[in-house]
Amino acid sequence: MARVAEIRVGTSGWRYPPWRGAFYPPGLPQRRELEYLSRRVTSIEINGSFYALQRPDHYRAWAAQTPDGFVFAVKGPRFVTHLKQLRDVRVPVANFLASGVLALGPKLGPLLWQLPPRMRFDAQRLAAFLDLLPRTTAGAAALAVEHDERLEFRALVETDADRPLRHALEVRHESFRDPAVPELLRRHGVALVLADSAGTWPVxxxxxxxxxxxxxxxxxxxYASGYTDAALDSWAARVRGWRDGGRDVFVYFDNDAKVHAPRDATSLLRRLA
Incomplete structure (x- = not known):
């Protein structure tokens, strides 16, 4: 029997003070917010990993708080994407992979690499980065072994099983309109993120x-405006089209400022039910 493609919808992160008492019930302890949200969406982006390396016990705790079948996307560190801008990043990527990502086990979904708006397309640099990215959790564990001394006493360089590992690239500079970009990404099996940003960055x-x-x-x-019913209907139709074409689909709402993200995510899921 052919595998049925999956749809995952959720939010970018879950720890937002304005959500408390508005989306999260009044009095819900902060430590239970992930548990609450993960019962209402089917995936969440971990974005704390963008700002700092996390720890294996963090990832283990997040996995434990979510239901069976749940999936996390994990955002790659800004040290790799924004500070180094993909130059000479073998050790920083190894540090990220050793920081506990593999502790998510079967709940590890795609890794997201978000480039800064100022970064222009450089074919050689991007190709070298894509070549570096592991395509399996076993490959990730092998690269994680190359971490530096900062992870010496808290590295996780083992995986409970060898699974495929997927990557997505979000670009924000018009120079990536180059036809060489999708060709390069297809060669490596990396998804080009479709980002809707109210016209701030190119689509x-x-x-x-x-x-x-x-x-x-x-x-x-x-980050501040929600999606109308008509817009959500349109996104739902597109998601079904990709799914019916045999592709898994991951959708994350990052419009968190006014509590739109969890409401829009749950509304889209209702349309797709």
Whole structure:
């Protein structure tokens, strides 16, 4: 029997003070917010990993708080994407992979690499980075062994099973409109993120992998505006089309500022039920 493609919808992160008492019930302890949200969406982006290396016990705790079948996407560190801008990043990527990502086990979904708006397309640099990325959890564990001394006493360099590992790339500079970009991503099986950002950054709408990765940053105002019923109907139709074409689909709402993200995510899931 052919495998049925999956749809995952959720939010970018879960720990937002404005959600407390608005989306999260009044009095819900902060430590139970992930547990609460993960019963209402089917995936969440871990974005704390973008700002700092996490610890294996953090990832283990997050996995334990979520239901069976739940999946996390994990955002790669800004040290790799924004500070180093993909230059000479073998050890920083190894540090990220050794920081506990593999502790998610079967709940580890795609790794997201978000490039800064100022970063222009450089074919040689991007190709070298894509060549570096492991395509399996066993490959990730092998690269994680190359971590530096900062992870010496808290590294996790083992995986409970060898599974495919997927990557998505979000670009924000118009120079990535180059036809060489989707060609390069297809060669490596990396998804080009379809990001809706209220016109702040260019939209790249091209399928380059066996899965689709969508980030919805706000319909009219970046991070702050929600999506209308008509807009959610339209996104639902697109998601079904990708799914019916045999591709897994991951959709994350990043319009968190006014509590739109969890509400839009649950509304989209209702349309897709």
């Amino acid at each position: 790249f709408d091209e399928v380059t992998a066996g899965f689709v990765y969508v980030r919805l940053h706000g319909a009219d105002e970046l």
